[in-house]
Amino acid sequence: MSGIAGVSATAVADAAIAAARAASTPTTREARAGWLEAMAAALDDDRAELVRLGNEETHLSVARLDGEVTRTAAQLRFFAGVIREGGYLEAVVESPDPSLIPPRPDLRRILRPLGPIAVYAASNFPFAFSVLGNDTASALAAGCPVIVKAHPGHPLLSRRTAALATRILPPGWFALVEGMDAGTELVRHPLVRAAGFTGSTRGGRALYDLAVSRPDPIPFYGELGSINPVVVTRTAAAERADAIGTGLVSSFTRDAGQYCTKPGLVFVPSGGGVEDAVRNALGDAPSSRQLTDGMSAAFADGVAAFSARPSVEVLRGNAADGASAPTVVLVDADTFLADPAPFLAECFGPVTVLVRYDDPQQPALVAALEPSLTATIHRGTEEDVTALAAALSAVAGRLLFDGWPTGVAIGWAQHHGGGWPSTTATIHTSVGATALRRWLTPIAYQDAPQLVLPPELRDGNPLRIPRRDS
Structure with a gap:
């Protein structure tokens, strides 16, 4: 009807x-x-x-x-x-x-x-x-x-x-x-x-x-809306920076980044190698058309807003005609903490924000987060992340370890939810x-x-x- x-x-x-x-x-x-x-x-x-x-x-x-x-x-x-x-x-x-x-x-x-x-x-x-x-x-x-x-x-x-x-x-x-x-x-x-x-x-x-x-x-x-934060610990970056960087690019560009569980905000240790791996992988990431012209326009506007902000670097991959280029926004922790709101707003499409942190800044970054459908921790072998897990579990409906959130399995134990605005x-x-x-x-x-x-x-x-x- x-x-x-x-x-x-x-x-x-x-x-x-x-x-x-x-x-x-x-x-x-x-x-x-x-x-x-x-x-x-x-x-x-x-x-x-x-x-x-x-x-x-x-x-x-x-x-x-x-x-x-x-x-x-x-x-x-x-x-x-x-x-x-x-x-x-x-x-x-x-x-x-x-x-x-x-x-x-x-x-x-x-x-x-x-x-x-x-x-x-x-x-x-x-x-x-x-x-x-x-x-x-x-x-x-x-x-x-x-x-x-x-x-x-x-x-x-x-x-x-x-x-x-x-x-x-x-x-x-x-x-x-x-x-x-x-x-x-x-x-x-x-x-x-x-x-x-x-x-x-x-x-x-x-x-x-x-x-x-x-x-x-x-x-x-x-x-x-959900930004699905990811925290990469320094130990994890030291052990497998390349794998984490390439995995992130694959995840946030999947199907033009049009997933509610796309990892849209990633905290990476300064100088830990993950940023370099992301830069390298971005060149090979595919561009893709979004679902509607309106979504493509909104994505372009969102990227332009990031580009206009001071102390922000925007990296763009290749883009075919009519397609959205995969994009990475780079910012340091001090800039993020001074005004988190623009980086916490969901930008629907193939974009993610990388926040570089020094170790003492990590708790403040996590405390600035809003609720999301998921949160992810990449940890080192046998690394104790108990405190970090407790903090992230307060803002996420699903807490992942050493993976990416873009798959949501169907099962009895699954939870796909979270607080406002997710x-x-x-x-x-x-x-x-x-x-x-x-x-x-x-x-x-x-x-x-x-x-x-x-x-x-x-x-x-x-x-x-x-x-x-x-």
Whole structure:
């Protein structure tokens, strides 16, 4: 149900949400798991055409897009397994105990679906965080109908993917809308119970403000800007400066630097060899086109702003026509600490900031950081970085050692989140099994008859889910 000529955004949103509301009837976990697996199979079957459309609209490589289809299908199958297992429901059964003060009645608690969910698709992952991406998959798994607002950067691909979903899902469980007005109407609509967003801080903040200023505020789970700081210790630089430098360039230039987990700020020891390795690797780094002309222009403006600052050196790699050149911004620790804000703002694209430090400056640099999705430490063999890890864990949702943050594995233990400005809800994740938790709310039953209870809470645990009984 995309935008239709002559039909208002309000009417389009109303129709989609009304259908979703009508579909909000109880379903079984097994039925929803079957839907997710069928959509995963359909993605695999339609892979060639989906990748072709994605390549035409986003400039991302065929290999990258093909891998992303694989990831998106894996996410759908992963959530099918999560809901079959049942532990995500956090089911608890407590028997009556009249000896307590106050006496405890029969209490049974479980998580239940919130209702229709609005999902705002991302530009940089046209499959994995788009129409049938992680937010949609987790919301459907939780038992919530979904209305997706398509990203304007890949409209044909969005419609093709939506058609695939509507062939499989029952009526009302999925709809696609397009256009800024329709997206605004979604988050305002009284029947929408929560929203998930992946995109810019500015766009996410605007929708977040609408969500919390409604007469009935709703949760808004936005993944916004993140610089993903990296600290290279002096011992690590002495042991493997070349590997760290080349690895950094490979990471921040990957797919034109259009990753929310791109390492955008790197603290390196002065004279430690990492800077030289980065300079050498930059000459071989590929240039690449960004997703939209607007993103290319914003990237150029961001690099120009760095270049205009005093005591800042800007290195640029090679750039083909119409492509963004990989860029490294070099600055010393004193300049950074005098005014950190410009270096802490995300610049979307193939750029990273290297801050040279002397050892006594490292704690002050870390203390200046804002929350991010990730933080990374490159340490020497057997080097104790306990204090550094404790400091970085306070500002990051995921703490890595001796690697790069641009891959986000799908799993039960994954956390893809962080404090503002990286996300709007630091205790939640948009990747991994507990991504479902965003679309669920608790309900407790007191002295309820068995027929009223969900099967997962009935005596004897008939569905054999993980459950706390006492």
